[in-house]
Amino acid sequence: MLLGSLCFAALAAENPYDKFRNHSYSNHNYLSEEQELQLGAEVHKQLRKEHQFVEHPALNSYINSLGQRLAAHSARPDIPYHFFVIDDRSINAFATLGGYVYVHTGLLATTLSEAQLASVLGHEIGHIAARHGLENVKRAQKYGIIAGLIGAATGAAGRTAGDLGELTAGLILGGKLMQHSREAEREADYLSLYDVQRAGYSTGGMVELFETLRSVEANRPDLLGPIMRSHPPAGERAANTRSEIVAHLPGSDRRGIETTPDFQRIKARFEPNAPPRERPRD
Numbered sequence: 001m002l003l004g005s006l007c008f009a010a011l012a013a014e015n016p017y018d019k020f021r022n023h024s025y026s027n028h029n030y031l032s033e034e035q036e037l038q039l040g041a042e043v044h045k046q047l048r049k050e051h052q053f054v055e056h057p058a059l060n061s062y063i064n065s066l067g068q069r070l071a072a073h074s075a076r077p078d079i080p081y082h083f084f085v086i087d088d089r090s091i092n093a094f095a096t097l098g099g100y101v102y103v104h105t106g107l108l109a110t111t112l113s114e115a116q117l118a119s120v121l122g123h124e125i126g127h128i129a130a131r132h133g134l135e136n137v138k139r140a141q142k143y144g145i146i147a148g149l150i151g152a153a154t155g156a157a158g159r160t161a162g163d164l165g166e167l168t169a170g171l172i173l174g175g176k177l178m179q180h181s182r183e184a185e186r187e188a189d190y191l192s193l194y195d196v197q198r199a200g201y202s203t204g205g206m207v208e209l210f211e212t213l214r215s216v217e218a219n220r221p222d223l224l225g226p227i228m229r230s231h232p233p234a235g236e237r238a239a240n241t242r243s244e245i246v247a248h249l250p251g252s253d254r255r256g257i258e259t260t261p262d263f264q265r266i267k268a269r270f271e272p273n274a275p276p277r278e279r280p281r282d
Contacts, residue, residue, distance in 0.1 A: 029138075060083075074125045076125075081125070085103055088104040092104040115259065202257060
């Protein structure tokens with residue numbers, strides 16, 4: 001009787017991904033798509049000033065190719081996507097607006113297969129597809145930041161390039177653009193899982209990545225970037241992903257692409273992870 005009750009309780013337990021099924025996404029009630037793309041480009045200019053980007057043609061071409069493959073299978077395939085690598089040993093990745101995705105070298109060094117790396121990029125594409133950045137922008141409107149940004153990005157009279165840079169920096173430094181709720185992070189995981197599967201990768205790579213991150217959380221939490229630290233615990237993310245695979249994508253963790261020679265060549269360029277280096281002060 002007890003066993004039967006436990007089984008019933010397990011079956012009745014809510015799947016945390018159920019609420020995201022059959023969602024439709026649009027820019028309705030947010031910025032227009034044109035404004036989003038313009039603002040994403042301006043945010044990128046500011047990030048260029050604040051971070052050291054990796055300028056290596058082979059690496060950038062590889063990341064872009066992988067990212068474009070995933071974006072084509074995403075819930076938002078019809079905008080231009082841009083993928084960049086930031087030279088930073090912290091384990092971190094983030095997306096902003098309008099198709100801009102960034103991965104730290106520390107996260108690249110942590111991934112052990114192309115399927116794992118695909119799940120990272122798929123997660124960030126998921127944020128863009130679900131308009132999580134736009135939700136953060138909408139929330140920031142009450143601070144008076146966004147009206148100025150929109151006006152500057154769309155060439156409103158009286159706005160200069162300096163004004164736009166200052167406003168964009170305020171949005172980034174204020175932490176209002178890339179910091180998502182844990183529920184938004186779960187939704188991005190859900191979307192990533194299906195992007196990875198549709199793009200032909202083994203979904204087991206996503207579970208493996210979360211298991212690796214769980215070990216990092218336990219043993220080297222200093223390696224985690226601030227954005228990564230705001231995610232749900234990696235153990236929970238691994239369990240959610242396993243449950244979704246068993247219930248809705250059975251066998252997808254035992255088939256599909258796990259890794260490629262291109263990934264191995266790129267991986268060889270990175271030394272094993274080490275504590276983040278302190279950036280020199282101006």
